[in-house]
Amino acid sequence: MRPSRGLLLFLLANLLLIGLLLHSVFTLLTLLFEDCSNDAIPAIDIPAPDALEEINKLPQYIPKIIHQTWANESIPEKWQKAQKSCRDLHEDYEYMLWTNEKARNFIAKEYDWFLETYDNYPYPIMRADAIRYFILNHYGGIYIDLDDGCERRLDPLLSYHAWLRKTTPSGISNDAMGSVPNHPFFKSVLDSLQKYNRNWQIPYVTVMYNTGPLFLSVIWKEYLPTVKSEETRVRILMPAEYNDHPWSFFGVYKGSSWHRNDAKTIFWMGQHWLLVTVVVFAFCASLYVCGFYAYRRVHLRDSNYSAHASPFSSWSWPWSKNGYKPIKHEV
Template sequence: MIPRVIHQTWKDQDVPARFLDAQRSWQDAHPDWEYRFWTDEDLAALVRERAPELVPLYESYPEAIQRVDAARYVILREFGGVYADLDLYCLRAIDSLLETEVVLPRTTPFGVSNQFMLSVKGHPLFHHAVASLPRAYRKWGRVWPRHLRVLTTAGPLFLTGRVREYGVTEGMRILSLDEHGHGDPEVSYVAHLRGNTWAAWDTHVINFLHENWKWLVAGAAVSAVLLARFL
């Protein structure tokens, strides 16, 4: 069974006001659960103590979000429980998810997300994820733009790759988009606030293209027809 402990992180103890209600929502929905809050300093100490082989890579990551992403996998490998980003609001108790071994949410446009993860302590998937971090950085650490580099070295695309390598086994559950807050609120466990605290210009460009690609394609098609007709 997945342990009844909730893990959340921020760079320090001063959580921004816009995230406080969401942070409290996890504790309010699970009053009898253990709650563990990790600062960047706590995460660095965890890696030094529990994953010393990662220290050179961890300290060399150019982006803070890469360190946070990597540390999430160490947390779940070492302790198990639930990890949730601070920009996720808990809509209902998640006790019904604890009877399996690993729970990961489907995300758009494909793959799984690492912003909301549940696991038993020591699950092989997270051993595999932690062990794969150096390989992923060697392969993707110089990729441009920055957004893609973050996603592939330790973020959601990295985790998606590890799930594909490990396989979705009998003890794993992949939440639907509706359950992950991308559809029907009646079945969702979480609601998404506007987060992306690590986002830069390239993130906003990529998000714009993802959200508006149908209109962009349609506009390009109309433009091509008009040009062909009048030129």
């Protein structure tokens, strides 16, 4: 006997729900398998720190500006050495420290359409995230977190129209990045900030997916198919060129000042993402099976009081030898 209309509607509703869930997290899933190799800056293309003649021959697209952010002009002692290393190595660069007051005044003057969203962010780090995108879009230059010290001059990175750095376990980070003014990628970032602005109730997730590295990674993945030329391309600084090697550009100092207790759980999940993925899918499959079983039991119970035969009377569970048959109660 063919399945009932109710059963078909139940199956279609579940397929629709699964489809919507997969669509909503599809970009996040693809990030797990993104190695950034297609847009990586090859190590061979980066001259050695002492190869001044070769460095001087490189084109310069990104202006010589270093941007950093902090609440005020008083930089915490733990980051003063990192800040000084970048300033001392780049005396010919313009240096711009964006305090809370300067950042808000800039948004109010140049991007007043965003001011309400900016003011209403629940966590200060979200404003610190957002402002870096706006200043790179407006001025161009290189943004560097205060806990990223400079180990060598950044001149080779000026020869790209825009660059970000790869992070682990997947995606890209927003702690060091460079761009020409008005690059289409950063325009896409600005256009997406309000769309992604929602409170997920977990501080770490809210920050990461609203304005932080996870948000930037998703926008970057969505941007990739739109790239039509080298000028619109976003190049990726790989981990070996980022830090921990003699030729690397940056050295990481103690940071993560905004992290709360919930971050520990998120970090653990990031380190065990495959296990977490399997558990989540197993949990969803269990919910589906339980929902189907509950639907069938209710349908069969109601059919016992119907004058018509149950449309499930010829159906059987795969693990039942004789199948599940509704019981006709006699009175």
